[in-house]
Amino acid sequence: MAAEVATSSVVKASTSATFALVGNPNCGKTTIFNALTGLRQKIGNYPGVTVEKKDGVFFTQHGVKQFLVDLPGTYSLAPQSPDETVTRDVLLGVQEGTHPPDRVVCVVDASNLERNLYLVSQVLELGIPAVIVLNMMDLVEAKGERIDAERLAKLLDCPVVAVRANSGDGPAKLRVALSKPAAQPSGFSVTIAEVVSATLGSLMENPPTGFSVDDPALRSRLLLALAATPEKPDALTPYREQLSHVLPSWRDDVIAARYSRLQEIVEETIHYTGGAQADFTDRLDSIVTHPVWGWVIFLGLMTTMFLSIFVFANYPMDFVDGIFRNLSGWVTTHMPEGDLRDLLTDGVIAGVGGVLVFLPQIMILFLFIGLLEDSGYMARAAFIMDRVMNKVGLHGKSFIPLLSSYACAIPGVMATRTIENPRDRLATILVAPFMSCSARLPVYTLMISTLIPGGIASAGKKAGIMLAMYLLGTGAAFLFALIFKRTILRGEPPPLVLELPPYRMPGLWTVLQHMLSRAKAFIQRAGTIILSLSIVLWALSTYPKKPGADHAENLADSFAGRAGHFMEPAIEPLGFNWKIGIGLIGAQAAREVFVSTIGIVYSIEGADEDPEPLREALLKDKWPDGRPVFTPLVCVAVMVFFVLSMQCIATLAVVKRETNSWRWPIFQFVYMTSFAYLVTLIVYQAGRALGL
């Protein structure tokens, strides 16, 4: 290594290269990525899959621009999820639209060296110049150990840098290491069983299509391909069968051989220096996963998260709301009256504002998720909840996305990315919108206050009804998860393989970046698809125009109004009249729009601010035959419909993005709305039969 530094050529050091950042989950890779790139990063998607692509730029100490790709964390190059497949494909240089990396940075949790080196050793064999970064050296010291980095570099034939990415000189040391010209690709390789070796030898002489004899990494590419278990037979299938015949355990032997070599390397490089501190993680875990205290802590954390979303988000939500109100007011005073002004205020500003108002909740939620994830608690939450979620066929990791959906299904759906198994992930996405989100709250509030007139005495009753609605939604989510896992998403549940990483102080920067990137994704959604849909809904409720008519009359005669009338026969069995029908159409933009739409239909302005006048108007409304429309039973029916139906276009748009096809959001819309119709029908008709 010393020689390399001495011969450092100016030409090499002054060119730009693409670096790929690889490592196990929980190895501190993201912290390193952030430390190197700072704000110079871009988050996108790999084409055709919903795997997040993180790109960034950093500069060497000589000021030369370098590109850095943060690859999804994985434990091995034998992928089991779309994320892991991307990591492998980028490293093999076959990922569509991504430059094959010139150099690799392998990030290693040094306190868990042996397991982390498994992936590193696979990567080293690919023949790309690499640097190994030993991260979390503070944890190594706490264990009373010392790592001989030089010895490790020699044994793995690859430069090694030890850093603490979280503190002081870490990033600088790293930058210096990456500023050095690329070392030769490592010559490291593991001795494997002779029969496998022989098979590889014959394949190398006569490689199947897709492999090239000139490829210096041909042997390791072939080994990766050979050890894979493709669903359909391929060119290597006969070789696999032959190997299985001669040595049934050949696949396992390849893994075991790698581990036994790594064990030797680790024994040679880690020295116990004494003075190990008592294991903090162990002590904390005995409380955090305790049969009693574990639940207390778990419920406490979840309650705190939930309350923060509802309480702390209030102020910024009012603020966002205020901005849009002021903007709307400004447009109203500065623009001549007309359709364009109405489009801007009632369509664009009201539509986008109505969704963006949830931004503070989303940011607070992701702040919490980031903190829980980065501190190591999230793995414990999955550990505690796995049994419960497994009962309905879901994964322990489905818990947080479902909980998040109580705030808003959009971040809930986005949070399912941590679930590796595609079937589990899809099941979670499909049922997440059943969880009562905060957009349903204004509807529940209006209906409950119509149902039970105010007064302190009935506060308990109101809360009880509210709770019942939350339980109904949660029950429906579990029911359908169970149904899907038994039918369309059938399959033996994938094994749980969950690492319980040591607890650490969350990196503030990492957590903030996580939160900001989610917020950005949400704003982009609001700015594009939600904007266009808001305009469409506005047009439907404005045109055709009736000259001289007031707002309410115009709405009643608009396309939306006509659709409401048209719908009436279909929704009458649910106890809904055409006015509620218009509200349902409006609710398609976002559920809480129901309240303001109904407000317009009943000519009550500002219904979303003070529901009292609207409540009175609702109670006066009668069917043509003189029966009141909003009987207590109808109020319950409206709520039940809102609990169960899929009304949020924004969520559907996110589901489309996350599942990469329109098939799933359409299916979700149809199954949820039909189920909502059916249950509401039963509730209303049964109620009528009972004389309610």
Next chain:
Amino acid sequence: MLGRKRLLFRAKIRTSDVVLLSDLTPGGRAKVVRFLGDSVRTQRLREMGLVPGTTVKFVRLAPLGDPLEIELRGYKLSLRKHEAELIEIQLLEAPHGG
């Protein structure tokens, strides 16, 4: 269908003196002997270092009795009983009472 096959399989291995990872109690230590059954399904566990010959320590059960937490190669891993029942082990003596 799968369940019945599983039960038969379990009944068969129960008749012999095979000890499984799921039989360990907190604090117990053992050496992995081999994996039983479908090898593709449990491949990730081996890639995580749970290969024959590895020493494991049973740390604890989750509050609801599943999954379980083990320690191997200096780190903590959680897996379900369902998979632990597919791992044959050889008991090691617990150091000074665990």
